[in-house]
Amino acid sequence: MLDLTTEEKLKIDIEEIKKQYVRKYTLSSGTYYAKYCNEDEIFRELIGKEVFDMVGIKCPEYYYIKEKRCLVSEDLHNLNGFMYMSEIPEIKKDIYWRRITLDIVKKSLSEIINNKEELELEINIMHFIDVLFSNIDRHLNNYGISIDENNIGHISVFDNGMFIENLDCVTKPMACSVTNKKPKYQECEYFIKNLKEDHKKYIYEIFKMFTPKTLMLIMNKIERENNYKFHSKNKILYIYIKNYLRIYTIIQKTINEKIKSEVLKKCKK
Numbered sequence: 001m002l003d004l005t006t007e008e009k010l011k012i013d014i015e016e017i018k019k020q021y022v023r024k025y026t027l028s029s030g031t032y033y034a035k036y037c038n039e040d041e042i043f044r045e046l047i048g049k050e051v052f053d054m055v056g057i058k059c060p061e062y063y064y065i066k067e068k069r070c071l072v073s074e075d076l077h078n079l080n081g082f083m084y085m086s087e088i089p090e091i092k093k094d095i096y097w098r099r100i101t102l103d104i105v106k107k108s109l110s111e112i113i114n115n116k117e118e119l120e121l122e123i124n125i126m127h128f129i130d131v132l133f134s135n136i137d138r139h140l141n142n143y144g145i146s147i148d149e150n151n152i153g154h155i156s157v158f159d160n161g162m163f164i165e166n167l168d169c170v171t172k173p174m175a176c177s178v179t180n181k182k183p184k185y186q187e188c189e190y191f192i193k194n195l196k197e198d199h200k201k202y203i204y205e206i207f208k209m210f211t212p213k214t215l216m217l218i219m220n221k222i223e224r225e226n227n228y229k230f231h232s233k234n235k236i237l238y239i240y241i242k243n244y245l246r247i248y249t250i251i252q253k254t255i256n257e258k259i260k261s262e263v264l265k266k267c268k269k
Helices: 006-011 014-020 039-054 102-110 116-132 185-193 197-209 212-226 233-254 257-268
Strands: 022-027 030-036 062-065 070-074 082-084 143-147 153-157
Touching: 006 022, 014 022, 014 030, 039 062, 039 116, 039 212, 039 233, 102 116, 116 153, 116 185, 116 197, 116 233, 185 233, 197 233, 197 257, 212 233
Parallel strands: none
Antiparallel strands: 022 030, 030 070, 062 070, 082 143, 143 153
């Protein structure tokens, strides 16, 4: 978590942020984005941060200013060679970028980085996390890539304020406003079924990792760290349990017993 001084907190003008929703600030320790949120959105953002940290995908460091209902996050443009996904040349040309598919993203990135296999796995993990936590807001300005001088790229994600907000597990479009609220099980099933076998293993490990009990522990940790009781805990847990059970049904159909056995043996160790 970010550690802001009292002086830095005072520089953040909540009335200005309310007008713009998100505002960029230059503080003594670097550049940051400040976003005005209701309590529910802040809690979901912090849950998303914990989850992506646990699977090794970069997510901004946050600081929650309770008295201003404001979430301050580090500017990922400070990372080496960072770009929003919508800024990738091959993707930028597509006028339908909000509905661009994972396949197009992977193909475009493979042309500019050297660690194609590693990056494909990161994208698949990111995508499965969004499915598992029913996040339908992963459009191409809500994640990006940092590329170093050796053309090694790594995914970074941000803006997880719609984590666990509904029961829709959209998996094929990278983002869109979903008008039909029926869960799209077929798309989720298609995504997992067509993964490489070794990637399925990672996906199953993640599924086993993030049980409803794990989510409860994550929420308790966030409350302790922020010295704050969030009122939406039970609602979030209820939504997650229902979504988790839906994904469990799909996992049972798409991941074979050999992979499950290997993962369970690894877990026991």
